[in-house]
Amino acid sequence: MQMLEKLSDALDKLAVFLGALILGGVFLLVMSGVVFRITGHNFSLSEELSRWGLVSICFIGSSAALKRKQHVGVNMLLQVLPLGIGKVCVAVSYLAVLTTVAFSAHYSLRAAMCAQGMVGDIVPVSMMYVKLSLPFGMAMMFVHLLYGLFSIPKGKTINSVLIGTQEEV
Structure with a gap:
Protein backbone atom coordinates (compact mmCIF):
# COMPACT_ATOMS: atom_id res chain seq x y z
CA MET A 1 0.00 0.00 0.00
CA GLN A 2 2.83 2.40 0.85
CA MET A 3 4.55 1.69 -2.47
CA LEU A 4 1.28 2.43 -4.30
CA GLU A 5 0.96 5.69 -2.36
CA LYS A 6 4.52 6.72 -3.28
CA LEU A 7 3.93 5.83 -6.92
CA SER A 8 0.67 7.79 -6.93
CA ASP A 9 2.38 10.81 -5.35
CA ALA A 10 5.27 10.63 -7.85
CA LEU A 11 2.90 10.39 -10.81
CA ASP A 12 0.95 13.36 -9.47
CA LYS A 13 4.12 15.44 -9.36
CA LEU A 14 5.07 14.24 -12.84
CA ALA A 15 1.63 15.15 -14.22
CA VAL A 16 1.78 18.63 -12.70
CA PHE A 17 5.32 19.16 -14.02
CA LEU A 18 4.44 17.95 -17.52
CA GLY A 19 1.22 19.95 -17.51
CA ALA A 20 3.07 23.12 -16.53
CA LEU A 21 5.81 22.48 -19.07
CA ILE A 22 3.32 21.83 -21.88
CA LEU A 23 1.19 24.82 -20.83
CA GLY A 24 4.26 27.07 -20.94
CA GLY A 25 5.12 25.73 -24.38
CA VAL A 26 1.57 26.26 -25.66
CA PHE A 27 1.59 29.81 -24.31
CA LEU A 28 4.89 30.59 -26.05
CA LEU A 29 3.67 29.00 -29.29
CA VAL A 30 0.40 30.92 -29.34
CA MET A 31 2.04 34.24 -28.41
CA SER A 32 4.77 33.79 -31.02
CA GLY A 33 2.09 32.92 -33.58
CA VAL A 34 0.28 36.17 -32.76
CA VAL A 35 3.48 38.19 -33.03
CA PHE A 36 4.40 36.57 -36.35
CA ARG A 37 0.92 37.25 -37.76
CA ILE A 38 1.09 40.90 -36.70
CA THR A 39 4.45 41.27 -38.43
CA GLY A 40 3.08 39.68 -41.61
CA HIS A 41 4.85 36.34 -41.31
CA ASN A 42 3.07 33.02 -41.23
CA PHE A 43 3.93 30.69 -38.36
CA SER A 44 1.66 27.75 -39.13
CA LEU A 45 3.47 25.37 -36.77
CA SER A 46 2.04 27.19 -33.76
CA GLU A 47 -1.56 26.15 -34.44
CA GLU A 48 -0.89 22.44 -34.81
CA LEU A 49 1.63 22.20 -31.98
CA SER A 50 -0.58 24.19 -29.59
CA ARG A 51 -3.55 21.94 -30.44
CA TRP A 52 -1.44 18.88 -29.66
CA GLY A 53 -0.28 20.50 -26.43
CA LEU A 54 -3.82 21.28 -25.30
CA VAL A 55 -4.88 17.68 -25.95
CA SER A 56 -1.92 16.44 -23.90
CA ILE A 57 -2.66 18.83 -21.04
CA CYS A 58 -6.24 17.53 -20.86
CA PHE A 59 -5.32 13.89 -20.55
CA ILE A 60 -2.23 14.22 -18.38
CA GLY A 61 -3.71 16.98 -16.22
CA SER A 62 -6.87 14.99 -15.53
CA LEU A 83 -20.40 5.28 6.69
CA GLY A 84 -20.32 1.51 5.99
CA ILE A 85 -22.92 1.65 3.22
CA GLY A 86 -21.29 4.78 1.80
CA LYS A 87 -17.92 3.01 1.64
CA VAL A 88 -19.45 0.09 -0.25
CA CYS A 89 -21.06 2.50 -2.74
CA VAL A 90 -17.76 4.36 -3.16
CA ALA A 91 -15.89 1.07 -3.69
CA VAL A 92 -18.39 0.09 -6.40
CA SER A 93 -17.93 3.48 -8.07
CA TYR A 94 -14.13 3.13 -7.90
CA ARG A 110 -4.24 0.53 -29.67
CA ALA A 111 -5.37 3.68 -31.50
CA ALA A 112 -2.03 5.36 -30.79
CA MET A 113 -0.11 2.37 -32.12
CA CYS A 114 -2.26 2.35 -35.26
CA ALA A 115 -1.41 6.02 -35.83
CA GLN A 116 2.31 5.27 -36.07
CA GLY A 117 2.39 5.83 -39.83
CA MET A 118 0.29 9.01 -39.71
CA VAL A 119 1.98 12.40 -39.51
CA GLY A 120 0.66 15.85 -38.66
CA ASP A 121 -0.68 18.14 -41.36
CA ILE A 122 2.06 20.71 -40.86
CA VAL A 123 4.57 19.10 -38.50
CA PRO A 124 5.95 15.85 -39.94
CA VAL A 125 5.90 13.97 -36.62
CA SER A 126 4.18 10.65 -36.05
CA MET A 127 0.71 11.15 -34.59
CA MET A 128 1.44 8.15 -32.37
CA TYR A 129 3.38 10.43 -30.01
CA VAL A 130 0.49 12.86 -29.75
CA LYS A 131 -2.03 10.09 -29.17
CA LEU A 132 0.12 8.42 -26.49
CA LEU A 145 -7.76 5.00 -8.48
CA LEU A 146 -6.11 1.84 -7.14
CA TYR A 147 -4.61 3.84 -4.31
CA GLY A 148 -8.01 5.41 -3.59
CA LEU A 149 -9.75 2.03 -3.69
CA PHE A 150 -7.31 0.50 -1.23
CA SER A 151 -7.64 3.56 1.02
CA ILE A 152 -11.41 3.13 1.46
CA PRO A 153 -11.27 0.71 4.44
CA LYS A 154 -9.15 3.06 6.56
CA GLY A 155 -11.27 6.17 5.76
CA LYS A 156 -12.84 7.68 8.87
CA THR A 157 -15.38 9.86 7.03
CA ILE A 158 -17.15 9.50 3.72
CA ASN A 159 -15.49 12.67 2.36
CA SER A 160 -12.07 11.11 2.89
CA VAL A 161 -12.85 8.31 0.41
CA LEU A 162 -14.96 10.03 -2.25
CA ILE A 163 -13.47 10.54 -5.71
CA GLY A 164 -14.61 14.15 -6.11
CA THR A 165 -14.46 15.69 -2.64
CA GLN A 166 -11.56 16.92 -0.59
CA GLU A 167 -11.76 16.37 3.14
CA GLU A 168 -12.32 19.59 5.05
CA VAL A 169 -9.48 20.51 7.36
Missing part, protein backbone atom coordinates in the same frame (compact mmCIF):
# COMPACT_ATOMS: atom_id res chain seq x y z
CA SER A 63 -4.80 12.44 -13.64
CA ALA A 64 -3.52 15.18 -11.32
CA ALA A 65 -7.08 16.39 -10.81
CA LEU A 66 -8.13 12.85 -9.91
CA LYS A 67 -5.30 12.48 -7.41
CA ARG A 68 -6.21 15.80 -5.79
CA LYS A 69 -9.92 14.92 -5.77
CA GLN A 70 -10.77 17.91 -7.94
CA HIS A 71 -13.00 16.12 -10.45
CA VAL A 72 -16.65 17.03 -10.45
CA GLY A 73 -18.74 14.75 -8.28
CA VAL A 74 -22.31 14.73 -7.04
CA ASN A 75 -21.91 13.20 -3.61
CA MET A 76 -25.03 14.41 -1.79
CA LEU A 77 -26.55 10.93 -1.49
CA LEU A 78 -23.31 9.31 -0.34
CA GLN A 79 -22.80 11.97 2.32
CA VAL A 80 -26.11 11.17 4.04
CA LEU A 81 -25.69 7.37 4.03
CA PRO A 82 -24.20 5.53 7.00
CA LEU A 95 -14.41 -0.30 -9.54
CA ALA A 96 -16.67 1.10 -12.27
CA VAL A 97 -14.28 3.97 -12.95
CA LEU A 98 -11.27 1.61 -12.85
CA THR A 99 -12.96 -0.61 -15.44
CA THR A 100 -13.76 2.38 -17.65
CA VAL A 101 -10.21 3.73 -17.36
CA ALA A 102 -8.68 0.32 -18.13
CA PHE A 103 -10.97 -0.10 -21.15
CA SER A 104 -10.16 3.42 -22.37
CA ALA A 105 -6.42 3.00 -21.81
CA HIS A 106 -6.38 -0.28 -23.74
CA TYR A 107 -8.22 1.05 -26.76
CA SER A 108 -6.48 4.44 -26.78
CA LEU A 109 -3.12 2.64 -26.72
CA SER A 133 -0.79 11.18 -24.04
CA LEU A 134 -4.23 9.59 -23.61
CA PRO A 135 -3.11 6.10 -22.48
CA PHE A 136 -0.33 7.71 -20.44
CA GLY A 137 -2.83 9.89 -18.58
CA MET A 138 -5.18 6.90 -18.18
CA ALA A 139 -2.36 4.78 -16.72
CA MET A 140 -1.63 7.51 -14.16
CA MET A 141 -5.35 7.69 -13.31
CA PHE A 142 -5.42 3.92 -12.87
CA VAL A 143 -2.68 4.12 -10.23
CA HIS A 144 -4.48 6.94 -8.39
Whole structure:
Protein backbone atom coordinates (compact mmCIF):
# COMPACT_ATOMS: atom_id res chain seq x y z
CA MET A 1 0.00 0.00 0.00
CA GLN A 2 2.83 2.40 0.85
CA MET A 3 4.55 1.69 -2.47
CA LEU A 4 1.28 2.43 -4.30
CA GLU A 5 0.96 5.69 -2.36
CA LYS A 6 4.52 6.72 -3.28
CA LEU A 7 3.93 5.83 -6.92
CA SER A 8 0.67 7.79 -6.93
CA ASP A 9 2.38 10.81 -5.35
CA ALA A 10 5.27 10.63 -7.85
CA LEU A 11 2.90 10.39 -10.81
CA ASP A 12 0.95 13.36 -9.47
CA LYS A 13 4.12 15.44 -9.36
CA LEU A 14 5.07 14.24 -12.84
CA ALA A 15 1.63 15.15 -14.22
CA VAL A 16 1.78 18.63 -12.70
CA PHE A 17 5.32 19.16 -14.02
CA LEU A 18 4.44 17.95 -17.52
CA GLY A 19 1.22 19.95 -17.51
CA ALA A 20 3.07 23.12 -16.53
CA LEU A 21 5.81 22.48 -19.07
CA ILE A 22 3.32 21.83 -21.88
CA LEU A 23 1.19 24.82 -20.83
CA GLY A 24 4.26 27.07 -20.94
CA GLY A 25 5.12 25.73 -24.38
CA VAL A 26 1.57 26.26 -25.66
CA PHE A 27 1.59 29.81 -24.31
CA LEU A 28 4.89 30.59 -26.05
CA LEU A 29 3.67 29.00 -29.29
CA VAL A 30 0.40 30.92 -29.34
CA MET A 31 2.04 34.24 -28.41
CA SER A 32 4.77 33.79 -31.02
CA GLY A 33 2.09 32.92 -33.58
CA VAL A 34 0.28 36.17 -32.76
CA VAL A 35 3.48 38.19 -33.03
CA PHE A 36 4.40 36.57 -36.35
CA ARG A 37 0.92 37.25 -37.76
CA ILE A 38 1.09 40.90 -36.70
CA THR A 39 4.45 41.27 -38.43
CA GLY A 40 3.08 39.68 -41.61
CA HIS A 41 4.85 36.34 -41.31
CA ASN A 42 3.07 33.02 -41.23
CA PHE A 43 3.93 30.69 -38.36
CA SER A 44 1.66 27.75 -39.13
CA LEU A 45 3.47 25.37 -36.77
CA SER A 46 2.04 27.19 -33.76
CA GLU A 47 -1.56 26.15 -34.44
CA GLU A 48 -0.89 22.44 -34.81
CA LEU A 49 1.63 22.20 -31.98
CA SER A 50 -0.58 24.19 -29.59
CA ARG A 51 -3.55 21.94 -30.44
CA TRP A 52 -1.44 18.88 -29.66
CA GLY A 53 -0.28 20.50 -26.43
CA LEU A 54 -3.82 21.28 -25.30
CA VAL A 55 -4.88 17.68 -25.95
CA SER A 56 -1.92 16.44 -23.90
CA ILE A 57 -2.66 18.83 -21.04
CA CYS A 58 -6.24 17.53 -20.86
CA PHE A 59 -5.32 13.89 -20.55
CA ILE A 60 -2.23 14.22 -18.38
CA GLY A 61 -3.71 16.98 -16.22
CA SER A 62 -6.87 14.99 -15.53
CA SER A 63 -4.80 12.44 -13.64
CA ALA A 64 -3.52 15.18 -11.32
CA ALA A 65 -7.08 16.39 -10.81
CA LEU A 66 -8.13 12.85 -9.91
CA LYS A 67 -5.30 12.48 -7.41
CA ARG A 68 -6.21 15.80 -5.79
CA LYS A 69 -9.92 14.92 -5.77
CA GLN A 70 -10.77 17.91 -7.94
CA HIS A 71 -13.00 16.12 -10.45
CA VAL A 72 -16.65 17.03 -10.45
CA GLY A 73 -18.74 14.75 -8.28
CA VAL A 74 -22.31 14.73 -7.04
CA ASN A 75 -21.91 13.20 -3.61
CA MET A 76 -25.03 14.41 -1.79
CA LEU A 77 -26.55 10.93 -1.49
CA LEU A 78 -23.31 9.31 -0.34
CA GLN A 79 -22.80 11.97 2.32
CA VAL A 80 -26.11 11.17 4.04
CA LEU A 81 -25.69 7.37 4.03
CA PRO A 82 -24.20 5.53 7.00
CA LEU A 83 -20.40 5.28 6.69
CA GLY A 84 -20.32 1.51 5.99
CA ILE A 85 -22.92 1.65 3.22
CA GLY A 86 -21.29 4.78 1.80
CA LYS A 87 -17.92 3.01 1.64
CA VAL A 88 -19.45 0.09 -0.25
CA CYS A 89 -21.06 2.50 -2.74
CA VAL A 90 -17.76 4.36 -3.16
CA ALA A 91 -15.89 1.07 -3.69
CA VAL A 92 -18.39 0.09 -6.40
CA SER A 93 -17.93 3.48 -8.07
CA TYR A 94 -14.13 3.13 -7.90
CA LEU A 95 -14.41 -0.30 -9.54
CA ALA A 96 -16.67 1.10 -12.27
CA VAL A 97 -14.28 3.97 -12.95
CA LEU A 98 -11.27 1.61 -12.85
CA THR A 99 -12.96 -0.61 -15.44
CA THR A 100 -13.76 2.38 -17.65
CA VAL A 101 -10.21 3.73 -17.36
CA ALA A 102 -8.68 0.32 -18.13
CA PHE A 103 -10.97 -0.10 -21.15
CA SER A 104 -10.16 3.42 -22.37
CA ALA A 105 -6.42 3.00 -21.81
CA HIS A 106 -6.38 -0.28 -23.74
CA TYR A 107 -8.22 1.05 -26.76
CA SER A 108 -6.48 4.44 -26.78
CA LEU A 109 -3.12 2.64 -26.72
CA ARG A 110 -4.24 0.53 -29.67
CA ALA A 111 -5.37 3.68 -31.50
CA ALA A 112 -2.03 5.36 -30.79
CA MET A 113 -0.11 2.37 -32.12
CA CYS A 114 -2.26 2.35 -35.26
CA ALA A 115 -1.41 6.02 -35.83
CA GLN A 116 2.31 5.27 -36.07
CA GLY A 117 2.39 5.83 -39.83
CA MET A 118 0.29 9.01 -39.71
CA VAL A 119 1.98 12.40 -39.51
CA GLY A 120 0.66 15.85 -38.66
CA ASP A 121 -0.68 18.14 -41.36
CA ILE A 122 2.06 20.71 -40.86
CA VAL A 123 4.57 19.10 -38.50
CA PRO A 124 5.95 15.85 -39.94
CA VAL A 125 5.90 13.97 -36.62
CA SER A 126 4.18 10.65 -36.05
CA MET A 127 0.71 11.15 -34.59
CA MET A 128 1.44 8.15 -32.37
CA TYR A 129 3.38 10.43 -30.01
CA VAL A 130 0.49 12.86 -29.75
CA LYS A 131 -2.03 10.09 -29.17
CA LEU A 132 0.12 8.42 -26.49
CA SER A 133 -0.79 11.18 -24.04
CA LEU A 134 -4.23 9.59 -23.61
CA PRO A 135 -3.11 6.10 -22.48
CA PHE A 136 -0.33 7.71 -20.44
CA GLY A 137 -2.83 9.89 -18.58
CA MET A 138 -5.18 6.90 -18.18
CA ALA A 139 -2.36 4.78 -16.72
CA MET A 140 -1.63 7.51 -14.16
CA MET A 141 -5.35 7.69 -13.31
CA PHE A 142 -5.42 3.92 -12.87
CA VAL A 143 -2.68 4.12 -10.23
CA HIS A 144 -4.48 6.94 -8.39
CA LEU A 145 -7.76 5.00 -8.48
CA LEU A 146 -6.11 1.84 -7.14
CA TYR A 147 -4.61 3.84 -4.31
CA GLY A 148 -8.01 5.41 -3.59
CA LEU A 149 -9.75 2.03 -3.69
CA PHE A 150 -7.31 0.50 -1.23
CA SER A 151 -7.64 3.56 1.02
CA ILE A 152 -11.41 3.13 1.46
CA PRO A 153 -11.27 0.71 4.44
CA LYS A 154 -9.15 3.06 6.56
CA GLY A 155 -11.27 6.17 5.76
CA LYS A 156 -12.84 7.68 8.87
CA THR A 157 -15.38 9.86 7.03
CA ILE A 158 -17.15 9.50 3.72
CA ASN A 159 -15.49 12.67 2.36
CA SER A 160 -12.07 11.11 2.89
CA VAL A 161 -12.85 8.31 0.41
CA LEU A 162 -14.96 10.03 -2.25
CA ILE A 163 -13.47 10.54 -5.71
CA GLY A 164 -14.61 14.15 -6.11
CA THR A 165 -14.46 15.69 -2.64
CA GLN A 166 -11.56 16.92 -0.59
CA GLU A 167 -11.76 16.37 3.14
CA GLU A 168 -12.32 19.59 5.05
CA VAL A 169 -9.48 20.51 7.36
